[in-house]
Amino acid sequence: MMDNEDAETLNLGEDFKDKNCLTISEVAFILSKKKEEMEKEKSDVINDVFEKSLHYAKRFSGGISSETKEAIRKYLARVTLMNQSGEKKKLHPFQIAQLANLLPGDAEEAQTLIPSLQEYSSSDIENILKELESLKGI
Numbered sequence: 302m303m304d305n306e307d308a309e310t311l312n313l314g315e316d317f318k319d320k321n322c323l324t325i326s327e328v329a330f331i332l333s334k335k336k337e338e339m340e341k342e343k344s345d346v347i348n349d350v351f352e353k354s355l356h357y358a359k360r361f362s363g364g365i366s367s368e369t370k371e372a373i374r375k376y377l378a379r380v381t382l383m384n385q386s387g388e389k390k391k392l393h394p395f396q397i398a399q400l401a402n403l404l405p406g407d408a409e410e411a412q413t414l415i416p417s418l419q420e421y422s423s424s425d426i427e428n429i430l431k432e433l434e435s436l437k438g439i
Contacts, residue, residue, distance in 0.1 A: 311393050311417050322398035326370045329358035363404065365437060372436050373401050380429060384420045393417065404433060 306314040323331075332355040339347055363370075377397040381389050392400070396417060405411035408426035412418045418426055 308395065308417065311395060313395060317395075320394070322394045324362075324370060324374065324398050324401045325358050326362035326365070326367065326401075329355065329362045330367065332358055361402075363402075369437060370401065373433055376432060376436060377401060377429070382421045382425050385422075386420075400429070400433070404437070405430060 306312055332351070336347060336351070336355060365373075374397065377392055377400055380392055382392070384390050396415060399415045400411065403411075403414055405414055407430065408423040411426050411430060412423070
């Protein structure tokens with residue numbers, strides 16, 4: 302029987318099982334370093350797809366410093382929430398990356414954009430978002 306991939310239920314498929322999800326700013330950093338390396342070595346040709354990917358990642362990385370993005374990721378990795386079944390759970394790597402990428406304004410927006418967060422209370426999500434807002438001010 303084949304499982305259906307579904308981000309809402311955090312079933313991301315075998316390719317993503319036990320893998321860390323990157324934020325857009327992390328992708329921009331990695332691609333920038335790779336471009337520097339490729340230009341320095343002159344061994345690889347930088348193609349149009351690579352350039353467009355780098356441009357996209359830089360454009361949508363949020364204009365937040367790398368230190369702030371790192372602080373956000375570390376905070377989200379430490380968060381433990383109580384789900385509707387009464388279990389204490391850490392955020393899934395996909396949820397961490399999405400919260401860090403989207404930085405939603407309120408719990409309703411967060412739970413709409415990241416449906417898997419609906420297993421947690423709106424007040425818990427609001428508390429996370431307040432902390433993210435304060436971290437953005439670093």
